[in-house]
Amino acid sequence: MASEASSAEALQVYVVYATPREEFIHPMRVAPGTTIGQAIEGSGVLSRFPEINLVTQPVGIYGKKKTLETVLRERDRVELYRPLVADPKDSRRKRAAKKQGA
Numbered sequence: 001m002a003s004e005a006s007s008a009e010a011l012q013v014y015v016v017y018a019t020p021r022e023e024f025i026h027p028m029r030v031a032p033g034t035t036i037g038q039a040i041e042g043s044g045v046l047s048r049f050p051e052i053n054l055v056t057q058p059v060g061i062y063g064k065k066k067t068l069e070t071v072l073r074e075r076d077r078v079e080l081y082r083p084l085v086a087d088p089k090d091s092r093r094k095r096a097a098k099k100q101g102a
Contacts, residue, residue: 010029010030010032011031011032011072011075012028013028013039013072013074013077013078014075015028015039015045015080016079017052018082019049019082024045024048026043028042030042030072033071034071034072035068035069035071035072036061036066036067036068036069036070036078037068037069039078040054040068040078040080045080054068057080057081057082059080059081060078060079060081061076061077061078062077065081
């Protein structure tokens with residue numbers, strides 16, 4: 001479950017979220033079988049950052065997108081991703097054009 005587990009078989013996981021101004025890193029112990037969605041709900045990140053919308057925002061573990069139903073494993077880092085402000089490919093093209101012009 002999403003509630004903090006205290007038994008010896010509980011898993012240590014982390015829920016993380018970052019804005020341009022603030023980082024949220026919440027270590028927690030969860031029961032085996034806990035999903036990403038349950039860990040996010042139990043971490044308090046949704047009340048601290050009400051702009052998070054789990055219907056539209058992707059989530060993942062260590063940079064790999066996952067579903068909210070994904071079951072967690074020991075030491076997983078659950079990440080909530082914000083939308084990109086700029087297209088990375090476009091940014092690279094602009095930097096390359098700037099270098100060529102210099």
